[in-house]
Amino acid sequence: MTVCEYRAGLEGIPATQSSISFVDGQRGVLEYRGIAIEELASKGNFLETAYLLIWGELPTEAELELFEHEITYHRRLKYRVRDMMKCFPESGHPMDALQACAAALGLFYSRRALDDPTYIREAVVRLLAKIPTMVAAFQLMRKGNDPVQPRDDLGYAANFLYMLNEREPDPFPAHIFDVCLMLHAEHTINASTFSALVTASTLTDPYAVVASAVGTLAGPLHGGANEEVILMLEEIGTVENVRPWLAKQLAQKGKIMGFGHRVYKVKDPRATILQHLAEQLFEKYGRDEYYDVAVELEKAVEENLGHKGIYPNVDFYSGVVYRKLGIPSDLFTPVFAISRTAGWLAHWKEQLNENRIFRPTQIYTGTHEAAYVPIAQR
Ligand code: CMC
Numbered sequence: 001m002t003v004c005e006y007r008a009g010l011e012g013i014p015a016t017q018s019s020i021s022f023v024d025g026q027r028g029v030l031e032y033r034g035i036a037i038e039e040l041a042s043k044g045n046f047l048e049t050a051y052l053l054i055w056g057e058l059p060t061e062a063e064l065e066l067f068e069h070e071i072t073y074h075r076r077l078k079y080r081v082r083d084m085m086k087c088f089p090e091s092g093h094p095m096d097a098l099q100a101c102a103a104a105l106g107l108f109y110s111r112r113a114l115d116d117p118t119y120i121r122e123a124v125v126r127l128l129a130k131i132p133t134m135v136a137a138f139q140l141m142r143k144g145n146d147p148v149q150p151r152d153d154l155g156y157a158a159n160f161l162y163m164l165n166e167r168e169p170d171p172f173p174a175h176i177f178d179v180c181l182m183l184h185a186e187h188t189i190n191a192s193t194f195s196a197l198v199t200a201s202t203l204t205d206p207y208a209v210v211a212s213a214v215g216t217l218a219g220p221l222h223g224g225a226n227e228e229v230i231l232m233l234e235e236i237g238t239v240e241n242v243r244p245w246l247a248k249q250l251a252q253k254g255k256i257m258g259f260g261h262r263v264y265k266v267k268d269p270r271a272t273i274l275q276h277l278a279e280q281l282f283e284k285y286g287r288d289e290y291y292d293v294a295v296e297l298e299k300a301v302e303e304n305l306g307h308k309g310i311y312p313n314v315d316f317y318s319g320v321v322y323r324k325l326g327i328p329s330d331l332f333t334p335v336f337a338i339s340r341t342a343g344w345l346a347h348w349k350e351q352l353n354e355n356r357i358f359r360p361t362q363i364y365t366g367t368h369e370a371a372y373v374p375i376a377q378r
Pocket of ligand 1: 009190220221222223224225254255256257258259260261262263305308310313314315
């Protein structure tokens with residue numbers, strides 16, 4: 001066995017073999033099953049993309065219709081899940097609520113053999129169908145309201161916005177949200193997907209796999225960055241304040257949220273698409289002052305940090321778009337989770353095809369033969 005050198009954060013070390021997605025960080029390329037993200041974002045929809053990621057091929061019309069039908073049918077939550085959610089403190093973070101809910105699904109849908117394709121299909125459908133309902137239900141419950149039942153006549157994205165805002169969205173914002181879901185659906189072996197893989201490799205149930213990934217996505221260095229971006233833009237406040245704020249931040253060696261990426265050393269292609277979507281939204285529904293601050297910040301960061309390969313990542317413009325869609329900032333990461341569930345499930349399924357439990361090694365840096373000191377003498 002070849003022993004590799006230790007690299008913090010496993011940077012550059014392959015953790016698996018996968019045919020799900022591909023990133024070229026130097027050229028700014030992202031492909032799902034070989035199809036460019038720009039192509040999918042302009043021609044596809046989220047459920048079609050989820051199907052592609054999970055089953056490896058674009059669905060036929062009949063396959064997509066059946067998949068959409070199954071998802072629509074499974075959107076509702078059992079009343080016991082809703083009762084459980086009612087006991088959550090309203091001050092709790094929605095990502096913690098989502099992690100608990102995802103894990104709780106494992107209580108309701110008993111574990112079956114992981115080589116049973118029907119079980120795999122049911123788990124995929126249940127998770128994709130119920131996670132948006134859970135996110136919207138928590139939002140209404142923490143405001144003291146009853147959750148809104150999903151509407152079977154609305155598509156995946158439109159139904160989520162309807163359940164969240166208690167009103168049917170216009171087709172255009174619903175379409176923009178659907179594109180956002182496609183853009184966030186998958187991104188090779190990032191931290192949460194790695195977490196999903198490690199959990200999957202123990203052959204536990206798929207709800208535990210998704211719950212562990214949700215917990216990992218929540219951190220500010222990963223999915224939590226989109227929420228931090230909006231807080232940062234609010235703190236900067238005006239276009240005039242961008243450069244003084246940035247100078248102070250860089251002098252304190254502070255990170256600029258929504259910038260930098262372990263893999264991309266150019267602008268993240270998803271950030272380019274999201275910026276374009278933001279422009280379209282503002283053109284139709286009125287400009288948002290945070291967008292101007294964001295554009296100025298991108299210019300200033302590029303001048304200061306471009307030489308280090310630090311450019312906007314997917315989280316930089318997503319918050320600006322979500323804010324315009326009426327999504328509260330602490331739901332940005334749960335929305336990311338709704339979408340990334342597709343990628344996690346694709347990796348879960350791929351891991352099961354050729355599973356070996358993850359059991360890496362470590363370089364021990366402690367001492368040996370240390371004495372046990374009785375408590376009274378410490
Ligand atoms: N602002 C300022 N400096 C930065 C930033 C940033 N956002 N990102 C990296 N750097 C600097 C960093 O200080 C370091 O400089 P030096 O070599 O002089 O010490 C150098 O660039 C390398 O940074 P790193 O933190 O070692 O890079 P990494 O590959 O370990 O981290 C990252 C990648 C995404 C965690 C990091 O860029 C970061 O913290 N960005 C801000 C948080 C963020 O936007 N996260 C979302 C990531 S994309 C979506 C996702 O994964 O969910």
